[in-house]
Amino acid sequence: MKTSQELLNIKNLHTGFRIGDTYFDAVDDVSLTLGKNEILAIVGESGCGKSTLATSIVGLHDHNKTRIQGEILFKNKNLARMTEDEFNEVRGLEIGMIFQDPLSALNPLMRIGEQIEESLIYHTNLTKEQRRERVLELLNQVGIPNPSRVARQFPHQLSGGMRQRVIIAIAISCKPQIIVADEPTTALDVTIQAQILDLLIELQKETGAGIILITHDLGVVAEVADRVAVMYAGQIIELASVEELFTNPKHPYTRSLFNSIPQMNSEDEKLNVIEGIVPSLLKLPRTGCRFAPRIPWIPASAHEANPQLHEISEGHFVRCSCYKNFYFAGEEGGQTS
Amino acid sequence: MSFMQINDLKVHYPIRGGFFNRIVDHVYAVDGVTMELERGKAYGLVGESGCGKSTTGKSIVGLEKISSGSIIYEGENVTNRRRDRSSSFNRDIQMIFQDSTSAMNPRKRVKDILAEPIRNFLNLTPQEESKKISELLEIVGMPEDAKIKYPHEFSGGQKQRLGIARAMATNPKLIIADEPVSALDLSVQAQVLNFMKDIQNEYGLSYLFISHDLGVVKHMCDYINIMYKGRFVETGTRHDIYNNPQHIYTKRLLSAIPDVTPVGREERKRERIEVEKHYQQEQAKYFDENGRVFDLSPISTTHFVATASSIALVKEGI
Numbered sequence: 001m002k003t004s005q006e007l008l009n010i011k012n013l014h015t016g017f018r019i020g021d022t023y024f025d026a027v028d029d030v031s032l033t034l035g036k037n038e039i040l041a042i043v044g045e046s047g048c049g050k051s052t053l054a055t056s057i058v059g060l061h062d063h064n065k066t067r068i069q070g071e072i073l074f075k076n077k078n079l080a081r082m083t084e085d086e087f088n089e090v091r092g093l094e095i096g097m098i099f100q101d102p103l104s105a106l107n108p109l110m111r112i113g114e115q116i117e118e119s120l121i122y123h124t125n126l127t128k129e130q131r132r133e134r135v136l137e138l139l140n141q142v143g144i145p146n147p148s149r150v151a152r153q154f155p156h157q158l159s160g161g162m163r164q165r166v167i168i169a170i171a172i173s174c175k176p177q178i179i180v181a182d183e184p185t186t187a188l189d190v191t192i193q194a195q196i197l198d199l200l201i202e203l204q205k206e207t208g209a210g211i212i213l214i215t216h217d218l219g220v221v222a223e224v225a226d227r228v229a230v231m232y233a234g235q236i237i238e239l240a241s242v243e244e245l246f247t248n249p250k251h252p253y254t255r256s257l258f259n260s261i262p263q264m265n266s267e268d269e270k271l272n273v274i275e276g277i278v279p280s281l282l283k284l285p286r287t288g289c290r291f292a293p294r295i296p297w298i299p300a301s302a303h304e305a306n307p308q309l310h311e312i313s314e315g316h317f318v319r320c321s322c323y324k325n326f327y328f329a330g331e332e333g334g335q336t337s
Numbered sequence: 338m339s340f341m342q343i344n345d346l347k348v349h350y351p352i353r354g355g356f357f358n359r360i361v362d363h364v365y366a367v368d369g370v371t372m373e374l375e376r377g378k379a380y381g382l383v384g385e386s387g388c389g390k391s392t393t394g395k396s397i398v399g400l401e402k403i404s405s406g407s408i409i410y411e412g413e414n415v416t417n418r419r420r421d422r423s424s425s426f427n428r429d430i431q432m433i434f435q436d437s438t439s440a441m442n443p444r445k446r447v448k449d450i451l452a453e454p455i456r457n458f459l460n461l462t463p464q465e466e467s468k469k470i471s472e473l474l475e476i477v478g479m480p481e482d483a484k485i486k487y488p489h490e491f492s493g494g495q496k497q498r499l500g501i502a503r504a505m506a507t508n509p510k511l512i513i514a515d516e517p518v519s520a521l522d523l524s525v526q527a528q529v530l531n532f533m534k535d536i537q538n539e540y541g542l543s544y545l546f547i548s549h550d551l552g553v554v555k556h557m558c559d560y561i562n563i564m565y566k567g568r569f570v571e572t573g574t575r576h577d578i579y580n581n582p583q584h585i586y587t588k589r590l591l592s593a594i595p596d597v598t599p600v601g602r603e604e605r606k607r608e609r610i611e612v613e614k615h616y617q618q619e620q621a622k623y624f625d626e627n628g629r630v631f632d633l634s635p636i637s638t639t640h641f642v643a644t645a646s647s648i649a650l651v652k653e654g655i
Contacts, residue, residue, distance in 0.1 A: 160386075189385040194592075195613075197595075216522065219597050222597050223595045224602075225599075258597075261523060270531055270534075272524075273527050274527075
């Protein structure tokens, strides 16, 4: 699904971490686009590379230990090739970031107002009064009651939900075109989570920003995303619109994941368990279907030697051909495992 | 027939301050919790962070001092003997913790970790002990060679299973599971939940399942207690709670859970905002003048709701 207003275009991105003298790719050949007004969710289990992808986009990785290859095109500039100084002009101004843990993302010794002001000082030429005004406006926009009082408070005086609102206020302070949200609601209670997600959608509608939402919670994805990329072992294994992915999942991994959610109406049924564990970065086989070891009852001939993403219907991509012959262990036609 | 009754359990933490650091007030972490536990059933304890659900669990096993109330275990009052080794209570009630990494001594091997409750309670010879540990590992589906490994050599799901094995060592009657799967990935979570259900059926265990994840609780539990500010706002079977929520707080909690179908999400959002608005308006009616939750009153034989008598409830056949 190529939108005409493409904001971000990631092409063949490899992000590798150095261990000893070799680099191990945690993000392995990822290509993605993000359109205006779009919420793109990236889902996967821990260790699949979704957060590494996020830090690559905002350039927050350790330059000495990380190697980035490929292109991250934003307004005809390649973010992957930018120096730290160049990136400082983009980060915060045009790309905002929301982190998982709002307490460790805020400076405990600075007042809320000052922290929001920081990026305004760096990126804009507003006068002191204008900045103050903007801070109150932002706090108001993210639904914080009594902004002038909160602006003078410290992070520890706020609740978790309020802190996350402050983080969002910082992220949107310069009206960025892209917001990267890494597990923004994982540390919050469900009621607060619902409020924060509603707030994100509302802000996105107002500003028209594109949001990359990184999460492991399929419920959150279903509630807010427009398009979903499922990652496994550093690769995107399925990419589709949210309706398509949830009603018609294809890749064995996606299907297995859906079957392991304890749903409201699953009650006494057995949950599906994916055999084995997520392979570690060091031992990851770099050829063949990476999910193959976890579905051993599927014959090797069903997999591709060098799995590619196939577009099976418009905007719906699936990696490897093994989905065609996939069945759950113990299902009809299946051998018991 | 219930084997354990918890009556009006209260845990209050003192707030010190003022002159000479006197006690100026209390935090009412758990403020009057009453429960009856039956053999082979799973009970859910659900609430937001800070509502007192973990404190309730900890105070039952004796990790937290009880301010008032009593715990009756098989007809015997064990309130003040919860950590008494001569009492069978200590052996029969075990706990599984949320973060299995920090719940195990990193310098001990698995066999010593699992042997701890055995040495405390069972008095076995070294050979018997070793056999028992092998049995435990088999129950949780781990290989024999896990014995000589250290906790850091295992993945999160495996560690959580070791935590369960340790809790199983003394053949307990009740396992208190404090967020046992919230740190795990979906597929691993499924593995641990399936496994907990299996051993429940096999050994007739009871669970007190503490969680904020309503999907998990619904999957696991027969009875669900919704907790808020240290008190129960609604208790009942899972069908009572999910199909006929009565308390405004329960409704709000249920409406906030994300559904795994994108279809109809706009509608759900509108509904959620409606419920939230209703909650803000009607809140006062559901809590007394001090913001405390009312006492529970029955609306059916299994379903109890905390309300003032002024609010008419939909009675279910009584």
